[in-house]
Amino acid sequence: MAKSHTSTQPKLRIVPLGGLGEIGKNMTVFELGNDAIVVDTGLMFPANDMLGVDYIIPDFRYLQERKDLKIHAFLYTHGHEDHTGAVTHVINAFQGVPIYATPLTAGLLSNKLKEARLTQMTTVHTFNAGDTLKVGPFTVDSFHVNHSIPQCVGFGIHTPWGVIVHTGDYKFDNTPVDGQPADYARIAAFQSVVPHNATHPDTARGVVLLMADSTNADRPGWTPSEAVIDGALDKVFREAAGASWSPPSPR
Numbered sequence: 001m002a003k004s005h006t007s008t009q010p011k012l013r014i015v016p017l018g019g020l021g022e023i024g025k026n027m028t029v030f031e032l033g034n035d036a037i038v039v040d041t042g043l044m045f046p047a048n049d050m051l052g053v054d055y056i057i058p059d060f061r062y063l064q065e066r067k068d069l070k071i072h073a074f075l076y077t078h079g080h081e082d083h084t085g086a087v088t089h090v091i092n093a094f095q096g097v098p099i100y101a102t103p104l105t106a107g108l109l110s111n112k113l114k115e116a117r118l119t120q121m122t123t124v125h126t127f128n129a130g131d132t133l134k135v136g137p138f139t140v141d142s143f144h145v146n147h148s149i150p151q152c153v154g155f156g157i158h159t160p161w162g163v164i165v166h167t168g169d170y171k172f173d174n175t176p177v178d179g180q181p182a183d184y185a186r187i188a189a190f191q192s193v194v195p196h197n198a199t200h201p202d203t204a205r206g207v208v209l210l211m212a213d214s215t216n217a218d219r220p221g222w223t224p225s226e227a228v229i230d231g232a233l234d235k236v237f238r239e240a241a242g243a244s245w246s247p248p249s250p251r
Helices: 061-065 087-093 103-115 184-192 201-205 226-239
Strands: 012-018 027-032 035-039 070-075 099-101 124-126 132-135 138-145 152-159 162-166 207-211
Touching: 012 061, 035 138, 070 087, 070 132, 087 103, 099 103, 103 124, 138 184, 162 184
Parallel strands: 035 070, 070 099, 099 124, 162 207
Antiparallel strands: 012 027, 027 035, 132 138, 138 152, 152 162
16 A cells, blocks of 8 residues: 655555465555554464475565665564564564564563574564554554453554554453453544644544454454453363463473
């Protein structure tokens, strides 16, 4: 997607490098003129017939070939592998570009970078859901969403043409296990936002584009709360006499 008018405003371009129409390899480039941010750098797990393939990463040669493009940051929505798993490959190719993520996601990313001996090649910055990030010419509002891993966020990316809302993976869970429902108020507020430095009539529209997770959107019904597993877990623990239980460790 590209948006431009005969004005002094920079061209807005959105380039999905993975994750569009597929499960995995989530990686999206947001450009304003020659400035860019990238949201997520995920991997895809191979199909059963892809023998000898451990995982698949996005084809980011587009970014490598755009010598005129300055990448200001890699932003992450959450810690699942299909959104973070290619980070070592990307940072190895774009050394010095900083990372922004919530604390849990930042910890998972830092572990990957440490194992690949790439910790000196980037700086990992943490933020909390609800924080506003200023990255190059981009102003990015973060907002909390629910998913099957803690500390998930979506982004409201302000541009001269309007706000782009990128949800990340989400579901609306009013009884989440961590007691923190999605930030409905902050999400709703985007529509009333007048973008920064608006000089064109189109910019008064608030949200110009919604980029929403659509996994299972073709299935009727409502995704159940994560809390539905509480009863099943209680039953397992009660019946496991003499067994010891502890949370799994990443390593």
